[in-house]
Amino acid sequence: xxxxxxxxxxxxxxxxxxxxxxxxAAEGTYGILALDLRPIEPELTAMCEDMIxxxxxxxxxxxxxxSKYEVAxxxxxxxxxxxxxxxxxxxxxxxxxxxxxxxxxxxxxESRNAGANVKFLFPSSIAVYGLPSVAxxxxxxxxxxxxxxxxxxxxxxxxxxxxxxxxxxxxHYRQLAADRDHFHxxxxxxxxxxxxxxxxxxxxxxxxxxxxMLHAAAKGESYDCFARPDTRIPFMAMPDAIDALMNLxxxxxxxxxxxxxxxxxxxxxxxxxxxxxxxxFPNAQLGYETDLKRQGILDTxxxxxxxxxxxxxxxxxxxxxxxxxxSEYLIPNIAKRYQ
Ligand code: SER
Numbered sequence: 001x002x003x004x005x006x007x008x009x010x011x012x013x014x015x016x017x018x019x020x021x022x023x024x025a026a027e028g029t030y031g032i033l034a035l036d037l038r039p040i041e042p043e044l045t046a047m048c049e050d051m052i053x054x055x056x057x058x059x060x061x062x063x064x065x066x067s068k069y070e071v072a073x074x075x076x077x078x079x080x081x082x083x084x085x086x087x088x089x090x091x092x093x094x095x096x097x098x099x100x101x102x103x104x105x106x107x108x109x110e111s112r113n114a115g116a117n118v119k120f121l122f123p124s125s126i127a128v129y130g131l132p133s134v135a136x137x138x139x140x141x142x143x144x145x146x147x148x149x150x151x152x153x154x155x156x157x158x159x160x161x162x163x164x165x166x167x168x169x170x171x172h173y174r175q176l177a178a179d180r181d182h183f184h185x186x187x188x189x190x191x192x193x194x195x196x197x198x199x200x201x202x203x204x205x206x207x208x209x210x211x212x213m214l215h216a217a218a219k220g221e222s223y224d225c226f227a228r229p230d231t232r233i234p235f236m237a238m239p240d241a242i243d244a245l246m247n248l249x250x251x252x253x254x255x256x257x258x259x260x261x262x263x264x265x266x267x268x269x270x271x272x273x274x275x276x277x278x279x280x281f282p283n284a285q286l287g288y289e290t291d292l293k294r295q296g297i298l299d300t301x302x303x304x305x306x307x308x309x310x311x312x313x314x315x316x317x318x319x320x321x322x323x324x325x326x327s328e329y330l331i332p333n334i335a336k337r338y339q
Contacts, residue, residue, distance in 0.1 A: 006031040006049050008071045010056055010103065011078030013040040015200045016123060019242040020075060021047050027246075033069055036078070056099040062106045071110045073119040073249065076103045082127050082155035083294060084204030089154040096158035097165075104169045104185060111183040121249055122189040124163055124260060126234060127156035127206075130300045143302035145191070145262055145309065152300050153206075163189055167259045188248050189260045193234030193267075193305065195241050196325070198333030206297045210235055210273045213286055217277045218334040222285035226294050229271035232303040236265040237325035240318045244310075251314035258309060266322035267304040276322065280331040 007024060011017055012034035021040075024032055025047035032048040034040055037055060045051045050069075054061040056078050065071070078099060085092030104120065111118040130150035131137040140148070151157050166187030174180050194207025201215050202208050209227045216223035236244075244263045268276070274286050310316035320329060 005070045005072040006033040007073045008033045009075045010035045012036045019238045023242050075121045081205035082153045083206050085155040092154045100162040107185040117186040119186045124159045124189045124191045128160040142304045142306040144306045163260050191262045193236045197238035217281040217284035218338045224287045224289035226291040227270040231270045233301045234267040237320040261310040262305040262307040264305045264307040265318040276326045
């Protein structure tokens with residue numbers, strides 16, 4: 001079997017995977033190896049060298065992939081989101097942490113085989129933050145990478161643990177071993193805000209109220225938002241999220257001062273999301289039915305993030321503010337989708 005250099009994307013069928021596959025295929029520099037629990041859409045599969053249906057917890061499968069392909073980089077997107085994880089925390093931990101550990105180990109092998117540092121891109125989340133009260137959240141404003149790292153969800157705990165694992169594999173892996181590898185995993189992580197795509201709807205997240213509201217309005221379905229109107233967390237349009245991943249992937253290692261970067265874009269309240277949605281779909285039936293438990297999670301997430309480091313180190317600058325996200329990307333594409 002010919003070994004070709006490919007980028008491995010786990011969770012390829014998820015929201016980020018959709019956009020990322022299209023972007024990498026359009027750029028054409030790398031082949032794509034997609035991995036997901038279920039087959040992905042035929043149009044996306046057609047953009048990939050191979051689509052493997054399987055589980056990141058299956059280490060035999062990862063060994064088979066290693067023997068067949070030369071993996072030049074990994075985008076490890078597979079994860080169980082924050083709301084779903086609270087119902088089955090131990091399973092979430094297995095998928096989110098053990099799964100990541102399996103991929104990091106896989107990346108060690110690929111670095112050794114390639115004789116180069118293999119890049120490992122990891123989407124972390126604002127869920128790593130855990131602000132103790134709404135008053136603290138209001139006072140804190142934009143939160144920096146080192147503040148309030150006391151997450152209250154299994155998902156947030158898992159993301160924070162994986163950031164640390166990534167840093168360990170990058171700098172300290174088997175630090176006492178005499179036969180320590182010369183090459184290492186080049187771990188790079190982004191703490192994403194809630195993501196909003198025009199083409200997919202998320203499942204099992206706690207920031208889902210914004211995309212759910214928009215997609216429901218476009219479909220002509222009524223929707224009750226589970227967050228309080230004044231709830232404020234950062235959001236980002238999917239094209240910016242894909243840009244952020246690709247720009248961090250391409251950034252020269254010397255320019256990076258940390259393994260983990262905040263990336264911000266816009267930070268509307270739930271009621272501002274509702275108002276922007278109603279502007280585009282004036283007949284939409286959008287109400288509120290606050291779920292106090294999910295609200296409790298949102299109240300621990302920051303109102304916005306300080307992304308100075310990403311801007312300074314690798315030139316992060318979102319192309320889509322709230323206005324442009326809605327008017328140029330979300331509304332026209334969502335409206336077309338449900339026409
Ligand atoms: N969007 C994710 C969630 O709501 C947070 O990263 O779980």
